[in-house]
Amino acid sequence: MISEGEQDMDAMQDYFLCNSCQNKDFRQIYNFSIRFHGVNFSDDLIYDKLTEEIFQCTKCNKTFTRDDIEKVLDEIRKNVKEKRLASKS
Numbered sequence: 021m022i023s024e025g026e027q028d029m030d031a032m033q034d035y036f037l038c039n040s041c042q043n044k045d046f047r048q049i050y051n052f053s054i055r056f057h058g059v060n061f062s063d064d065l066i067y068d069k070l071t072e073e074i075f076q077c078t079k080c081n082k083t084f085t086r087d088d089i090e091k092v093l094d095e096i097r098k099n100v101k102e103k104r105l106a107s108k109s
């Protein structure tokens with residue numbers, strides 16, 4: 021998933037790619053929900069409002085969470101760092 025052959029490491033840019041069709045374009049979908057919990061000592065309900073972001077591939081419609089994307093971007097970052105270190109030694 022990582023493109024090769026870029027000489028100028030400082031200007032290198034890598035994209036998160038859809039892992040089924042290699043597309044790099046995604047559209048964003050939000051889910052809004054509210055989660056209730058009962059509390060023992062009162063009749064009140066406490067709640068959390070949740071906003072979930074989902075990213076959908078514009079080509080094959082596969083969806084990814086922000087976590088999925090962050091993980092891949094972290095991998096890219098690690099790989100670039102290793103490449104840099106390897107090229108300096």
Ligand SMILES: [Zn+2]
Nearest residue numbers: 038041077080
């Ligand atoms: Zn795709």
